[in-house]
Amino acid sequence: ERLEKYYQIKLENKTDTEQELQLDMVYKLVLGNTEEKTARFLYSEWDDDSNSIYVRNVYHDLYRDTWVRLTAVCEDMEFDGFDYSLKYPNRKRLGLTVKVPARSEHAMAFVISVPETDDRASQHFTQAMIEAEFDKVTRFWDEKLSTIQVETPDKSFNYMLNRWYLYQVYASRLFARAGFYQVGGATGFRDQLQDVMSCLYGDPAYARHQILDHAAHQFSEGDVLHWWHESMKLGARTTFSDDYLWLVYVTYQYISVTGDLSILTEEVPFCQAEMLSPGEAEKCLHYTSSNHQASLFEHLRRSINRSMSRIGSHGLPLMGCGDWNDGMSRVGIGGKGESVWVAFFLCDLLPKMEELTQKMPDADLSYCEELSQFRASLVKALQDKAWDGFWFLRAFFDNGNPMGSRNSTECQIDLISQAWSILTDVATPEQKSSIFRETDGRLVNREDEIIQLLTPAFKHSADNPGYIMQYPEGVRENGGQYTHGAMWYIMAQVKEGRKDMAYFLYSLINPIHRTQTLADVLKYKVEPYCIAADIYSNPQHPGRGGWTWYTGSASWAYKTGIENILGFHKEGDKLTITPHVPTEWNEFTLRYRYGNSIYVMRYQRQHDNTSTTIQLVDDGQTHEVQL
Numbered sequence: 001e002r003l004e005k006y007y008q009i010k011l012e013n014k015t016d017t018e019q020e021l022q023l024d025m026v027y028k029l030v031l032g033n034t035e036e037k038t039a040r041f042l043y044s045e046w047d048d049d050s051n052s053i054y055v056r057n058v059y060h061d062l063y064r065d066t067w068v069r070l071t072a073v074c075e076d077m078e079f080d081g082f083d084y085s086l087k088y089p090n091r092k093r094l095g096l097t098v099k100v101p102a103r104s105e106h107a108m109a110f111v112i113s114v115p116e117t118d119d120r121a122s123q124h125f126t127q128a129m130i131e132a133e134f135d136k137v138t139r140f141w142d143e144k145l146s147t148i149q150v151e152t153p154d155k156s157f158n159y160m161l162n163r164w165y166l167y168q169v170y171a172s173r174l175f176a177r178a179g180f181y182q183v184g185g186a187t188g189f190r191d192q193l194q195d196v197m198s199c200l201y202g203d204p205a206y207a208r209h210q211i212l213d214h215a216a217h218q219f220s221e222g223d224v225l226h227w228w229h230e231s232m233k234l235g236a237r238t239t240f241s242d243d244y245l246w247l248v249y250v251t252y253q254y255i256s257v258t259g260d261l262s263i264l265t266e267e268v269p270f271c272q273a274e275m276l277s278p279g280e281a282e283k284c285l286h287y288t289s290s291n292h293q294a295s296l297f298e299h300l301r302r303s304i305n306r307s308m309s310r311i312g313s314h315g316l317p318l319m320g321c322g323d324w325n326d327g328m329s330r331v332g333i334g335g336k337g338e339s340v341w342v343a344f345f346l347c348d349l350l351p352k353m354e355e356l357t358q359k360m361p362d363a364d365l366s367y368c369e370e371l372s373q374f375r376a377s378l379v380k381a382l383q384d385k386a387w388d389g390f391w392f393l394r395a396f397f398d399n400g401n402p403m404g405s406r407n408s409t410e411c412q413i414d415l416i417s418q419a420w421s422i423l424t425d426v427a428t429p430e431q432k433s434s435i436f437r438e439t440d441g442r443l444v445n446r447e448d449e450i451i452q453l454l455t456p457a458f459k460h461s462a463d464n465p466g467y468i469m470q471y472p473e474g475v476r477e478n479g480g481q482y483t484h485g486a487m488w489y490i491m492a493q494v495k496e497g498r499k500d501m502a503y504f505l506y507s508l509i510n511p512i513h514r515t516q517t518l519a520d521v522l523k524y525k526v527e528p529y530c531i532a533a534d535i536y537s538n539p540q541h542p543g544r545g546g547w548t549w550y551t552g553s554a555s556w557a558y559k560t561g562i563e564n565i566l567g568f569h570k571e572g573d574k575l576t577i578t579p580h581v582p583t584e585w586n587e588f589t590l591r592y593r594y595g596n597s598i599y600v601m602r603y604q605r606q607h608d609n610t611s612t613t614i615q616l617v618d619d620g621q622t623h624e625v626q627l
Contacts, residue, residue: 002113002116003113003114004111004112004113004114004133005111005112005113006109006110006111006130006133006134007025007109007110007111007112008107008108008109008130008134009023009107009108009109009110010105010106010107011077011098011100011105011106011107011108012104012105013100013101013102013103013104013105014103015102015103016102016103017102018099018100018101018102019099019100019102020097020098020099020100021097021098021100022095022096022097023095023096023097023098023108024083024093024094024095025070025072025093025094025095025110026091026092026093027070027091027092027093027094027112028090028091029042029055029068029090029091029092030090031055031056031057031060031063031068032057032060035090038057038059038060038090039089039090040089041057041058041059041060042055042056042057042058042089042090043055043056043057043058044086044089044092045086046084046086047120049120049121050069050071050120050121050123050124051071051072051082052069052070052071052120053069053070053071053084053086053092053094054067054068054069054070054120055067055068055070055092056068061232062231062232066114067114067115068112068113068114069111069112069113069114069115069123070092070094070110070111070112071094071110071111071113071125072094072096072108072109072110072111073108073109073110073111073125073126073127073130074096074098074108075108075126075127076106076107076127077098077099077100077101077106077108078098078099079096079097079098079099081096082094082095082096083095083096083097094110107127108127109125109127109130111125111130141167144166144170144202144203145162145163145166145167145202146593147201147202147592147593148161148201148202148562148568148590148591148592148593149162149590149591150162150562150566150588150589150590150591151588151589151590151591152581152585152588152589153584153585153586153587153588154507154585156507156510156512156513157507157510157561159512159529160510160511160512160531160557160561161558161561161562164529164530165198165531165554165555165557165558165561166198166202166554166558168530168531168549168551168554169195169198169199169554169555169558170199172530172549172550172554173191173192173195173550173551173552173554173555174192174195174196174199174206174210177192177550178550179547179548179549179550179551180548180549180550181546181547181548181549181550182547182550184227185229186227186228186229186235187213187214187217187227187228187229187230188226188227189214189217189224189225189226189227189243189244189246189247190242190243190246190324191227191552192210192214193210193211193214193246193247193249193250194246194250194552194555194556195210195552195554195555196210196211196250196555197250197253197555197559198554198555198558198559200253200254200257200258200570201257201562201570201592204254204257204258204260207250207254208254208258208260208263211247211250211251211254211263211296212263212266212268212296214247215247215268215296215299216268216269216270216271216289217235217271217287218244218247218270218271218299218302218303219237219270219271219272219273220270220272220290220292220302221275221302221306222244222302222303222305222306223237223238223239223243223244223306224243224244224247224271224303225237225271225273225287226238226240226243226282228287232286233286233287233288234284234285234286234287235273235284235285235287236282236283236284236285237273237274237275237276237282237283237285237287238276238281238282238283238320238321238322239276239281239282239320239321239332240320240321240322240323240326241307241310241317241318241319241320241322241323241332241339241342242323242324242339242342242345244302244303244306244307245303245304245307245342245345245346245349247299247300247303248300248303248304248349248352248353248356249345249348249349249352251263251264251296251300251356252349252352252353252355252356255356255359256571257570257571258572259571259572259573261359263296264295264296264297264300264356264359264360265295265296265297265360265361266295266296267293267294267295268293268294268295268296268299269289269290269291269292269293270289270290270292270293270294270299271287271288271289271290272287272288272289272290272292273285273286273287273288279335281320281321281333282321295360297356297357297360297363300353300356301353301367304346304349304350304353304371307342307346308346308374312336312337312338312396313336313338313400314338314381314385314386314396315377315378315380315381315384315385316338316339316340316342316343316378316381316382316385316386316396317338317339317342317343317346318332318335318336318337318338318339319331319332319337319338319339319342319395320332320333320335321333322466323339323341323342323395324341324345324416324485325341325416325453325468325477326477327465327466327467327468327471327476327477327478328395328403328465328466328468328477329465329466329467329468330464330465330466330467331395331396331397331398331403331465331466332395332397332398333398333466334398335398336398336399336400337395337396337397337398338395338396339395340382340386340392340393340394340395340396340404340417341394341395341414341416341417341420343378343381343382343386344382344392344417344420344421344423344424344426345420346375346378347375347378347379347382347424347426348420348423348424350371350372350374350375350378351371351372351375353371354368354371354372357371379426382421382426383426386417387431388402388404388405388406389406390406390434390435390438391404391406391413391417391418391434391435391438391439392404392417392418392421392427392435393405393417394411394414394416394417394454397463397465399463401463403463403465404417404454409456409461410456410457410458410459410460410461411454411455411456411457411458411461411465412442412455412456413438413439413442413443413454413455414453414454415439415443415451415452415453415454415482415485415486415488415489416453416485416488416489418435418438418439418489418492419485419488419489419491419492420488420492421435422435422492422495422496423488423491423492423495432496436493436496436498439489440501442455443455443489444505445481445537447542448535448537448542448543449508449514449543450480450481450486450508450535450537450543451481451485451486451489451505451508451509452474452479452480452481452537453477453479453480453481453482453485453486454477454478454479455479456473456479457473457474457478457479457537458473458478458479459473472538473538473539474536474537474538474539474541474542475534475536475538475541475546476533476534476546476547477534479537480534480535480536480537480538480546481509481534481535481536481537482533482534482553483509483531483532483533483534483535483551483553483556483557484533484551484552484553484556486505486509486553487509487553487556487557487559487560488556489505490502490505490506490560490564491560491564493505494560494564494565494580495564497580499565499580499581499582499583500582500583502564502565502580503565503581503582504582506557506560506561506565509531509557511524511526511527511528511529511530511531511532511545512528512529514528514535514543514545515528523542523543523544524543524544524545525544525545526544526545526546526548527545527548527549530548530549530554531548531551531553531554531557532545532546532547532548532551532553533546533547533548533550533551533552533553534546534547564580565579565580565581566579566580566581566588566590567579567580567581567611568590568592570616573615573616573617574613574614574615574616575592575594575599575613575614575616576611576612576613576614577590577601577603577611577612577613577627578610578611578612579603579610579627581603585605586604586605587602587603587604587605588602588603589601589602589603590603594616594618595618596618596619596620597616597617597618597619597620597621597622597623598621598622598623599614599616599622599623599625600622600623600624600625601625601626601627602624602625602626602627603627604626604627610627612625612627
């Protein structure tokens, strides 16, 4: 794929006289980490033959010989040549004065690209080429985003599920791996794995490739790179306690949806790099691919075994330098702190691993008994040591003190422990009732329309939880809404049949809902068409959106809407629809493209928990299904 970006401008002269316009494009270039670091290393020159500015970072380790080209295309209007400025090291201006004839409409474009060859004179852009590329991009996204289309009574729900959530996943999380608040471009082990779960219906091959690529960044000891840059072979080896477990979760999801068991026998190399020293929690290092290969199933087994082998004094998994909540970076930094949430997550995964073991050719089935017994011990530890009377704890610090207890002055209750206690059925029916009552009362903030991750926020905790306490109160993980975790709580609501409450909470998060009036917009302050990673509960900025675009909550929002609320579940060539829609909905339509076939499923309310299963066939026909 060519690296090109077009800024197309259409000019319409509605007057009876010719108009002259000066158009300037000013590029603020970085070509590295930050402009403060790279500005003095940017070398630029003007090339008369191609009418272009060429810029490169002469001190970049990898891309010192890579040029960025800035040019313009203006074919059907008279103009007086290009005007440019190279005066400032990181701000390049390219301009031209155009004459637009009376009563006419014309187009021109500015272009930024990375040339494929050193022959500058041969690199030529035309307006027709740009128009063709625009049409190609439009067709690409229409195809990519149209596998599942819904029509429900809630138009904002339709807009987000039909285009925007999935577009956010592909464009920001998978293709760019960047957003306005994070432009690193790295692959995160747990991050992009969770993202591809939303691609399983439209592009399962992409998800399959992602799973195998992540497995190739696992060490033979079972731990993984927390993040990496493949082009530099640079990554972070850490003691995070959940990263490697997501490989099991997503592989199970992939096999459940596609029925593709062959992925389990794929041979995947392990990664190799310097080991962490005793007491070392994380290290940025260079890595290589080893000659040691094993089946994907073996990679999954090592992930599970690593987690089962790292158990603390309360019988719960060691937390290391963090779990899903990166900000809790010092809870287990000394090697003794334990994660209640990872215990719940492992309880979810162990039965899944049993099922995968039974499906793996020639697997040792005695492993299933080991997994079952370990889960029973985890459940007992959670009930005996982590139940706090009304809800479950979040963690134990290195010194043994609990986090997320009713006796705590900060972080008395944390959302994700409660959500996963319900999703895994570790919580008893009585405990579930207590959890919903306390969580709805303490974490569902109806005034600001957010679902807080924890409360009260960290501020002066004697036990240092990590860098989460450096955030202001009610910002990001420190007591604001962290939308990723909020989706898990909504999934728990659906699971327990609380469908009206689930949809109420799901609707609160919808960015269209949060920007319906001018007052809403001024309060929320971020885009109305992509989901925000976090929303503040801080008293000075209640309801303000935080980090947008680059957030894993986009994938979970799509997955929750399609699978949990609409009840869309595909298993190989069988499709089951079990709607959990709000009682105010009497009907909806779901259109699913399966190969060359189209399935149009129409739901009309007759009674609760209607479930319909159909056999999918790829026969090029349109099939009407009444639910």
